[in-house]
Amino acid sequence: MAKAVRNENAIGIRRRSRKTLMTGLLFTSPWIIGFFLFQLYPILASFYYSMTDYNLFTAPEWVGFGNYKKLFQDDKFYLSMYNTLYITVVGVVPHMAYALVMALLLNAKVKGQSLYRTIYFLPTLVPAVAGSLLWMWLLNSQYGLINMGLSAIGITGPNWLVDPDWTKPSLVLMGFWGTGTITVMYLAALQDVPKMFYEAAEIDGASKWRQFWTITFPSISPMTLFQLIMMLISSFQYFTEGLVFAEATQSTGGPENSLLFYSIYLYQQAFSFLNMGYASAMAWMLFLVVMFFTLLIFRTSARWVYYGGEK
Amino acid sequence: MLRKKTLAFISSTVVALSLLAGCGSNNDAANPASGSPSASSGAKPQEKVEISFWTTYSDADAGPITALVDNFNKSQDRITVKMLGNQDPTKQLTAISGGAAPDVLLTYWNNIGPWADAGAVLDLTEKIAQSGFDVNAVIPAAMERMKINGKVYAMPFTMSMASSLMYNKADFEEAGITKPPETLEELFEYAKKLTKKDADGNITQIGFIPDYPWIDNVFWPIIFGGSWIDEATGRVTPNAEANVKAIAYQRSFYEEFGQNQIDKFKSGMGKRGTPQDPLLTGQLAMYIGWEYNFMPERGEDGPIGVAPFPYPADRPDLKGSGMVSPRAVFIPAKAKHKDEAWEFIQYLMQTDTQVQYSLDAHVIPTLTAALSDDRLYVDSNKTMWPFYERAKSENLNGFPNSPYINEYLQALTEETEKALKGTLSPQEAMDNVAKKIQPLADKK
Numbered sequence: 068m069a070k071a072v073r074n075e076n077a078i079g080i081r082r083r084s085r086k087t088l089m090t091g092l093l094f095t096s097p098w099i100i101g102f103f104l105f106q107l108y109p110i111l112a113s114f115y116y117s118m119t120d121y122n123l124f125t126a127p128e129w130v131g132f133g134n135y136k137k138l139f140q141d142d143k144f145y146l147s148m149y150n151t152l153y154i155t156v157v158g159v160v161p162h163m164a165y166a167l168v169m170a171l172l173l174n175a176k177v178k179g180q181s182l183y184r185t186i187y188f189l190p191t192l193v194p195a196v197a198g199s200l201l202w203m204w205l206l207n208s209q210y211g212l213i214n215m216g217l218s219a220i221g222i223t224g225p226n227w228l229v230d231p232d233w234t235k236p237s238l239v240l241m242g243f244w245g246t247g248t249i250t251v252m253y254l255a256a257l258q259d260v261p262k263m264f265y266e267a268a269e270i271d272g273a274s275k276w277r278q279f280w281t282i283t284f285p286s287i288s289p290m291t292l293f294q295l296i297m298m299l300i301s302s303f304q305y306f307t308e309g310l311v312f313a314e315a316t317q318s319t320g321g322p323e324n325s326l327l328f329y330s331i332y333l334y335q336q337a338f339s340f341l342n343m344g345y346a347s348a349m350a351w352m353l354f355l356v357v358m359f360f361t362l363l364i365f366r367t368s369a370r371w372v373y374y375g376g377e378k
Numbered sequence: 379m380l381r382k383k384t385l386a387f388i389s390s391t392v393v394a395l396s397l398l399a400g401c402g403s404n405n406d407a408a409n410p411a412s413g414s415p416s417a418s419s420g421a422k423p424q425e426k427v428e429i430s431f432w433t434t435y436s437d438a439d440a441g442p443i444t445a446l447v448d449n450f451n452k453s454q455d456r457i458t459v460k461m462l463g464n465q466d467p468t469k470q471l472t473a474i475s476g477g478a479a480p481d482v483l484l485t486y487w488n489n490i491g492p493w494a495d496a497g498a499v500l501d502l503t504e505k506i507a508q509s510g511f512d513v514n515a516v517i518p519a520a521m522e523r524m525k526i527n528g529k530v531y532a533m534p535f536t537m538s539m540a541s542s543l544m545y546n547k548a549d550f551e552e553a554g555i556t557k558p559p560e561t562l563e564e565l566f567e568y569a570k571k572l573t574k575k576d577a578d579g580n581i582t583q584i585g586f587i588p589d590y591p592w593i594d595n596v597f598w599p600i601i602f603g604g605s606w607i608d609e610a611t612g613r614v615t616p617n618a619e620a621n622v623k624a625i626a627y628q629r630s631f632y633e634e635f636g637q638n639q640i641d642k643f644k645s646g647m648g649k650r651g652t653p654q655d656p657l658l659t660g661q662l663a664m665y666i667g668w669e670y671n672f673m674p675e676r677g678e679d680g681p682i683g684v685a686p687f688p689y690p691a692d693r694p695d696l697k698g699s700g701m702v703s704p705r706a707v708f709i710p711a712k713a714k715h716k717d718e719a720w721e722f723i724q725y726l727m728q729t730d731t732q733v734q735y736s737l738d739a740h741v742i743p744t745l746t747a748a749l750s751d752d753r754l755y756v757d758s759n760k761t762m763w764p765f766y767e768r769a770k771s772e773n774l775n776g777f778p779n780s781p782y783i784n785e786y787l788q789a790l791t792e793e794t795e796k797a798l799k800g801t802l803s804p805q806e807a808m809d810n811v812a813k814k815i816q817p818l819a820d821k822k
Binding site: 122123124125207208209210226228229230317318319320322323324335338339340341 | 467468471475492493495496497498591592593638641642643644645646782784785788791792795796799
């Protein structure tokens with residue numbers, strides 16, 4: 068009797084939990100359907116297309132790894148990868164360091180701090196195209212504010228937008244302006260650092276410098292890891308600003324293709340040359356490269372990221 | 379308990395229904411459309427067909443084309459054209475590759491090659507033959523751009539033309555120059571006279587910049603009588619003698635005035651087409667002129683002068699050379715109403731339509747007959763007159779349309795840039811283009 072009751076109960080629970088599952092699935096179905104249709108399917112399809120010769124219109128023609136082989140013989144593949152790595156290597160770490168310094172300053176107890184915080188965050192709200200156009204004026208070699216400022220201290224500024232050696236540094240420079248989001252996130256992380264650590268350090272007579280490196284930096288290291296990976300990914304997809312700057316010289320790749328970033332070249336292959344298969348292979352190659360760097364960072368993170376005071 | 383269950387049931391039903399509604403809305407929308415007219419179709423034997431027409435024009439520029447479409451819609455009662463502007467080539471590409479292609483599209487001529495090669499564009503050969511459309515009535519330089527491997531895939535609705543030199547009259551006067559240059563050699567000499575430098579050697583005014591506002595890899599070879607492909611052998615010819623000469627000529631300006639100097643000066647020039655246009659401010663004394671530049675300012679009493687573009691002194695036969703860049707109308711291979719679309723295109727290619735559009739939009743008609751039409755020669759249209767005249771020149775030309783046209787143009791731009799900067803010689807640069815593009819030409 069008792070056993071039977073228990074069994075009945077178990078069935079009841081199973082039935083109910085299946086029902087809950089169905090209800091749950093039903094409620095999440097908009098996302099699930101959206102994910103399968105608009106993400107998973109395109110991702111898988113692009114992998115298939117990367118193995119084909121495909122021009123968007125006629126049926127794809129299977130070429131195996133042909134597109135990937137061709138990639139390694141393509142000068143512009145290397146050039147666009149170099150340009151992208153340049154903007155990533157030269158851009159990401161300085162931008163993060165700058166954002167951290169700004170966050171430290173904005174974390175200080177000063178009158179009117181919320182106003183400063185607003186001011187430093189504002190540029191982030193400017194759309195990428197508008198911001199780039201504005202910076203093109205600042206960087207104008209004849210009348211731009213930057214070169215005017217430089218000439219006031221006796222330096223002849225470079226021809227930022229036209230000289231192929233300076234186009235990418237121009238973009239890096241502009242990038243400092245848009246670090247508001249990272250600053251805000253660092254600011255949040257800074258406010259989470261327990262005050263008692265500082266109090267203890269002060270009693271022990273640690274300098275501010277020492278406090279930063281032994282308390283602050285390790286405490287916010289999870290945020291640094293997160294930011295580093297997010298910025299790395301977005302930097303590998305660098306597109307809009309490069310395209311706008313290149314437009315200044317009426318071309319897709321800027322002076323001597325110095326602004327031909329990987330995504331821009333991919334776009335050109337796909338929509339201008341109609342090499343959709345080749346472009347898909349480029350996308351997968353980019354995925355592998357980003358994956359490699361992300362894993363690399365994760366691997367090393369064990370050495371410098373602390374969670375709750377532990378490595 | 380019961381309440382909770384009921385609530386869960388109701389809410390899940392709502393979600394399910396709304397999902398179904400999302401799927402079904404197409405049917406709902408389609409049913410009345412297909413249902414009700416069919417009821418009345420018994421009374422009306424011929425159903426009115428609606429065709430869609432996509433253009434690249436922004437709202438600000440869409441006035442003249444809207445007038446033409448309205449006119450067409452009023453002129454007959456079988457076809458209604460519904461126009462949609464602001465459709466850039468990427469959007470067009472998406473539409474014609476997907477299931478719901480518009481019936482007629484207006485696009486830049488260089489899209490026709492790759493799109494036609496991919497099978498997305500309807501071959502018009504049959505339609506032309508059936509309707510008796512006279513292809514020879516179209517300006518050959520414009521018509522030629524619509525052909526890929528000898529087949530016609532589009533019609534040149536309008537064309538832009540670079541075969542003029544525009545100059546700042548005040549700059550000329552100041553330098554004591556009384557008439558525009560005749561030959562390219564004179565152009566170079568004038569440019570020297572019209573260039574000024576300050577005490578530090580910085581350029582403050584420049585006579586001419588050959589790659590302003592962009593590196594033109596089609597215009598310059600045409601001026602020198604160059605070519606890009608030898609149809610007979612299938613060889614690409616970017617490195618033909620005339621082409622190389624065209625690059626060397628442009629390079630000579632950089633050698634004369636200095637790479638850095640020009641670059642620096644150029645980046646400080648005002649934006650083209652604004653009141654700060656360098657030709658208007660006199661910063662730049664001469665540039666390659668298109669029919670849309672300086673509409674009011676190039677009038678008789680205006681500050682801008684217009685002249686035929688100079689030719690090489692040793693090639694007087696090339697007088698009147700210039701480049702045309704048409705806008706093409708085409709029918710996608712997947713269009714639903716191809717016959718009606720072709721009818722609309724024929725309307726766009728009539729003399730009356732072309733004349734009207736030229737008056738309204740200040741573009742060059744693409745029909746030879748329209749160029750001499752009396753209606754165009756009214757005083758209010760005076761600034762266009764010399765352009766109509768120059769559009770009759772037999773030396774007009776353009777880049778050959780082909781499946782690999784965009785790769786070819788891209789390679790030309792990249793290598794020309796190197797040659798202009800002096801990193802490669804003009805010959806080396808153009809040899810590179812041939813090397814890059816020949817495999818593509820062989821493939822197609």
